[in-house]
Amino acid sequence: MKSCLVVDDSRVVRVVARRILEELRFEVVEAEDGREALERCREHMPDAILLDWNMPVMNGIEFLRTLRAAEGGAAPVVVFCTTERDLKHIREALAAGANEYIMKPFDSDIIADKFGQTGLI
Amino acid sequence: MTPAELDAVARTVRRECGLVLTPDKAYLVDSRLMPVARRWAKPSVEALARELMAPDPPRDLVREVVEAMVTNETFFFRDRKPFDQLKAFVLPRLLAARADRRVIRIWCAACSSGQEPYSIAMICKETPQLANWKVEIVGTDISTEILRQAEAGSYSQFEVQRGLPIQLLVKHFEQQGDRWQLDASIRSMVSFRQFNLLDPPDRLGTFDVVFCRNVLIYFDLPTKSGILGRIASVMAPDGVLYLGGAETVLGVSDRFQPVRTQQGVYELATPDARQGPVRMAAG
Numbered sequence: 001m002k003s004c005l006v007v008d009d010s011r012v013v014r015v016v017a018r019r020i021l022e023e024l025r026f027e028v029v030e031a032e033d034g035r036e037a038l039e040r041c042r043e044h045m046p047d048a049i050l051l052d053w054n055m056p057v058m059n060g061i062e063f064l065r066t067l068r069a070a071e072g073g074a075a076p077v078v079v080f081c082t083t084e085r086d087l088k089h090i091r092e093a094l095a096a097g098a099n100e101y102i103m104k105p106f107d108s109d110i111i112a113d114k115f116g117q118t119g120l121i
Numbered sequence: 122m123t124p125a126e127l128d129a130v131a132r133t134v135r136r137e138c139g140l141v142l143t144p145d146k147a148y149l150v151d152s153r154l155m156p157v158a159r160r161w162a163k164p165s166v167e168a169l170a171r172e173l174m175a176p177d178p179p180r181d182l183v184r185e186v187v188e189a190m191v192t193n194e195t196f197f198f199r200d201r202k203p204f205d206q207l208k209a210f211v212l213p214r215l216l217a218a219r220a221d222r223r224v225i226r227i228w229c230a231a232c233s234s235g236q237e238p239y240s241i242a243m244i245c246k247e248t249p250q251l252a253n254w255k256v257e258i259v260g261t262d263i264s265t266e267i268l269r270q271a272e273a274g275s276y277s278q279f280e281v282q283r284g285l286p287i288q289l290l291v292k293h294f295e296q297q298g299d300r301w302q303l304d305a306s307i308r309s310m311v312s313f314r315q316f317n318l319l320d321p322p323d324r325l326g327t328f329d330v331v332f333c334r335n336v337l338i339y340f341d342l343p344t345k346s347g348i349l350g351r352i353a354s355v356m357a358p359d360g361v362l363y364l365g366g367a368e369t370v371l372g373v374s375d376r377f378q379p380v381r382t383q384q385g386v387y388e389l390a391t392p393d394a395r396q397g398p399v400r401m402a403a404g
């Protein structure tokens with residue numbers, strides 16, 4: 001079973017994402033912000049990360065840059081999932097090492113599509 | 122809606138585009154024709170249906186009824202595999218077979234709002250060996266309304282998140298408010314024309330690749346075989362045909378045979394296609 005870390009400061013989003021990902025047979029771990037996500041990655045590097053952009057403490061893009069520079073941090077497939085939907089943000093995310101990008105709102109079709117796109121399913 | 126009224130709608134769409142409406146689709150007829158009834162100032166869908174029973178109903182009305190009843194569902198790189206195959210198998214084969222003329226013609230025979238021909242155009246654009254080639258992609262559909270959308274090449278956030286890899290969105294689209302506009306460099310590779318699959322396609326020219334996906338499922342057997350026969354008549358001898366995931370030529374038309382090792386791809390079933398000299402597609 002593949003694992004996916006869901007990073008979002010909204011509990012509602014985490015619950016919805018968890019339900020969709022479990023349906024897609026992922027083992028789900030949650031984090032509320034970038035700092036907590038880094039800790040989760042240190043404990044266990046997930047196969048996939050579904051990543052919000054705007055979060056307190058450490059936002060998504062800072063997290064991604066730190067992750068990609070860390071040991072073993074090149075491996076996870078990172079899919080942004082954010083309300084930021086302009087080209088500038090998308091380009092910045094790709095430059096920082098994101099593999100895919102979802103513009104919220106999202107549903108199970110979009111998650112399945114994007115995870116399929118990156119070869120996760 | 123009475124059975125007679127439903128029958129009038131069913132007979133109209135069957136005659137005009139081949140679509141088979143079974144009685145269990147009554148709810149669909151109702152919801153899809155409501156806006157048409159309103160536009161034509163009819164008090165109800167039933168009144169609209171009765172108009173279709175007249176000996177010579179207005180052509181524009183018939184057209185709008187047909188356009189409302191067909192399903193336009195589509196998305197970029199639908200099912201992904203056919204497009205991977207096009208890139209890995211069909212294009213390399215054509216690059217070798219057409220090396221002297223450097224022209225490839227591709228037909229999307231029920232292209233809906235354009236995602237399918239534009240997916241093909243993006244693949245061709247990303248194939249460096251095709252740089253000095255003429256790639257002509259022709260998108261046709263029965264619905265002029267859907268072709269208008271295809272030509273505009275403007276998609277919603279929802280549409281660009283179905284099948285389209287983010288790298289291709291960044292590369293080939295421009296953001297316009299909450300819509301995404303496909304670049305002219307990709308759009309110019311595709312020309313759109315209204316065409317009914319029940320008609321002879323000769324005037325479209327000859328094609329090396331034909332996509333006829335997710336449309337035969339709506340037709341009955343004789344209609345399907347008629348369409349496949351007409352498609353065969355405009356294909357280059359070494360051309361290939363793509364059908365949708367739920368569609369096949371087996372038991373439908375003997376003009377095609379599956380390409381061995383390439384699931385879902387079909388070629389002409391004449392000895393000529395297998396052994397004969399390679400003829401060129403008309404450019």
Ligand SMILES: C[S@@+](CC[C@H](N)C(=O)[O-])C[C@H]1O[C@@H](n2cnc3c(N)ncnc32)[C@H](O)[C@@H]1O
Pocket residue numbers: 137138139140191192193194195196199230231232233234237261262263264267316317318319333334335336365
């Ligand atoms: C479900 S869409 C398929 C779009 C695309 N080929 C795909 O696979 O995603 C079917 C399209 O077939 C068109 N269509 C239905 N009957 C037709 C006919 N008789 N001639 C041409 N197009 C037709 C409809 O207008 C619709 O856009």
